[in-house]
Amino acid sequence: MKTNFITIALLSFAFSVSAQKYEFQTVKDIDAEPVISQGSTGTCWSFSSTSFLEAEIIRITGKKIDLSEMYNVRHTYPKKAWNYVMRQGKAQFGEGGLNHDVINSARVAGIVPQEVYSGLVGATTKYDHSKMVSELEVLLKKYANPEVKLDPKWKTEVNVILDQYMGKEVAEFTFEGKKYTPKSFLEMTKLKLDDYVTITSFTNEPFYKTFILDIPDNFSNGSFYNLPLDEFVNNIDNALEKGYTLALDADVSEKTFSSKYGIAVVPQNESDEKTILTEIKSEKKITPEFRQQEFENFNTTDDHLMHIIGKVKDQKGTTYYKVKNSWGNDQKYIGHDGYIYMSVPYLKLKAISVLVHKDALLKNTKKELSL
Numbered sequence: 411m412k413t414n415f416i417t418i419a420l421l422s423f424a425f426s427v428s429a430q431k432y433e434f435q436t437v438k439d440i441d442a443e444p445v446i447s448q449g450s451t452g453t454c455w456s457f458s459s460t461s462f463l464e465a466e467i468i469r470i471t472g473k474k475i476d477l478s479e480m481y482n483v484r485h486t487y488p489k490k491a492w493n494y495v496m497r498q499g500k501a502q503f504g505e506g507g508l509n510h511d512v513i514n515s516a517r518v519a520g521i522v523p524q525e526v527y528s529g530l531v532g533a534t535t536k537y538d539h540s541k542m543v544s545e546l547e548v549l550l551k552k553y554a555n556p557e558v559k560l561d562p563k564w565k566t567e568v569n570v571i572l573d574q575y576m577g578k579e580v581a582e583f584t585f586e587g588k589k590y591t592p593k594s595f596l597e598m599t600k601l602k603l604d605d606y607v608t609i610t611s612f613t614n615e616p617f618y619k620t621f622i623l624d625i626p627d628n629f630s631n632g633s634f635y636n637l638p639l640d641e642f643v644n645n646i647d648n649a650l651e652k653g654y655t656l657a658l659d660a661d662v663s664e665k666t667f668s669s670k671y672g673i674a675v676v677p678q679n680e681s682d683e684k685t686i687l688t689e690i691k692s693e694k695k696i697t698p699e700f701r702q703q704e705f706e707n708f709n710t711t712d713d714h715l716m717h718i719i720g721k722v723k724d725q726k727g728t729t730y731y732k733v734k735n736s737w738g739n740d741q742k743y744i745g746h747d748g749y750i751y752m753s754v755p756y757l758k759l760k761a762i763s764v765l766v767h768k769d770a771l772l773k774n775t776k777k778e779l780s781l
Contacts, residue, residue: 462717463516480528507629644772656765677691716733
């Protein structure tokens with residue numbers, strides 16, 4: 411009886427250890443604006459990048475400013491339309507974009523506070539670009555047809571649709587008692603847009619060089635700095651340690667990326683796909699070769715952009731990245747109030763790239779990249 415009791419006790423202990431529910435505690439938490447929702451739009455690229463710029467303003471000046479995400483979107487759509495029409499429809503036109511598109515927009519058009527440009531028209535309270543995009547697609551397909559003479563008025567027609575659904579552009583405004591233009595407001599924030607770089611890791615391109623990443627949403631042909639995988643991750647860790655956040659482009663199509671549970675992991679065993687969302691399980695070791703394979707067979711695509719603002723760890727001491735999402739924090743998405751806790755293996759496998767301040771990079775990396 412005594413032996414049986416001890417055996418049962420040991421088995422019970424072993425089971426409790428192997429089926430541990432996640433318990434997280436904060437390791438690093440960098441100040442950022444609250445989670446908000448992009449609504450029924452494909453504008454995560456602007457929500458991610460704008461949240462990143464907000465955090466940069468806090469880091470640089472200590473000032474919290476709720477920036478307009480839709481101002482960047484409003485100024486990027488004409489560029490996407492131009493790309494589609496001038497390539498005679500042989501390019502992608504859609505709602506997607508990348509982090510550097512917001513930087514490009516800000517360089518040309520500046521930035522504005524959310525209170526100045528919400529991107530909502532009339533009594534509308536939630537973002538929904540479905541009708542706007544449908545109308546733009548019909549218009550642009552007509553003008554992208556090489557058999558039809560291109561009328562210069564097409565650009566005006568694009569702006570009419572954007573104004574109708576998002577509101578007219580802002581030339582001058584008052585913020586906290588002072589008058590600004592979008593460009594002078596950018597200057598006031600102390601953001602230096604040339605200080606931001608995008609890093610990634612792919613084996614089909616030389617390391618420590620820039621290249622144009624061949625993904626559908628890179629309509630503006632943005633350049634990426636290519637690093638070995640471990641160095642890519644080490645630079646992310648270094649940035650967070652030094653108090654810098656990062657804008658993240660990643661694949662979120664995996665079953666083990668869950669907004670409901672607020673977790674993103676890569677189980678070692680496929681049989682753990684469901685249980686790993688709530689219980690600690692072993693994760694797969696990610697190599698550069700496997701990462702590249704998953705990218706080239708389209709298992710890893712640039713689905714969604716978010717904002718890395720810190721780190722947490724579970725009761726076993728395993729580290730996860732705290733990622734701010736833009737799907738809101740209502741009851742539909744209950745995990746960690748709109749944040750995702752992303753494991754290191756998941757980031758190594760599914761992160762397309764990160765946008766970060768160049769001073770957040772490791773010293774040796776900056777030297778290799780001549781930054």
